[in-house]
Amino acid sequence: MAWRERIWAREGVDDDTIEECTQGQPDQVIEIEKPIVGGDFARAGAGASEIKRLVKKLAVPPAVVRRVAVACFEGEVNVTVYATRGTIKARITPACIFVVVADEGPGIPDIEQAMQPGWTTATPEVREMGFGAGLGLPNIRENTDYLKVRSEVGTGTILEFAFLLRDI
């Protein structure tokens, strides 16, 4: 098996933009990392909630706070639902909010297909909790300025996404 990768980015945004805007003097950078436990549905979204509160405190515009909250939540829920364990990590610099959601899990065999609105492999148990619309990944893409999905079947999945705080 091999790692597969797909990137979606707003016009004018690429890997270099992200590399650049995630830099910053140590006193200008805030990092937060939270574990995610596979199957722990009651706590799904707890990490996203903390990141949201932190971002809100930093006087980020409300519309951006909502985009960050929604994307982090959908990433975290997917790890809870589909993977064994993982982490959600946010790095906040003056130029951007950069989030990494990484898991050990089954991986995504077909990233393009997973990105289609409505595509889901959610079980009836998962649907009973209100998940399984097949909208999580496409909504992450919709809310972010940059999204990289990397996955290897049998190993896990890594989502990296960013919200730019300045015009580029």
Place this chain on the structure above:
Amino acid sequence: MVTIRDIVEAVDAEVMCGEDLLDREPQCVIASDLVSDILCCREEGPFLITGLAKIQILRAADMLDLVGICFVRGKTPEEEIVDSARQLGLPVICTSKTMYETCGLVFKLGAPSGVYIPPSGAE
């Protein structure tokens, strides 16, 4: 403008928590039983009508800064859900009416529908 108090009266709801917040005026109203569907709302200050009385809904409420929730079809939320709502400063109301009837009554009050932008697929 429509207040949550108006909604309580229109759908004959029981107030579970947030009695002091019923004068809030929802900017828009959304109705869904699916968490990810709810998270497609792109507007500030939505009020949610839902038949899913699960803790997962409260997480979604937190992410979107909902101004209030109405549980329909006589679903009574567990104490854990009401507690979380209290912590979030979120009024929770319950009605025995169906989703359809509740939405109809709230729509008739004149509360605006939330803008829903479904995400597009990968190109």
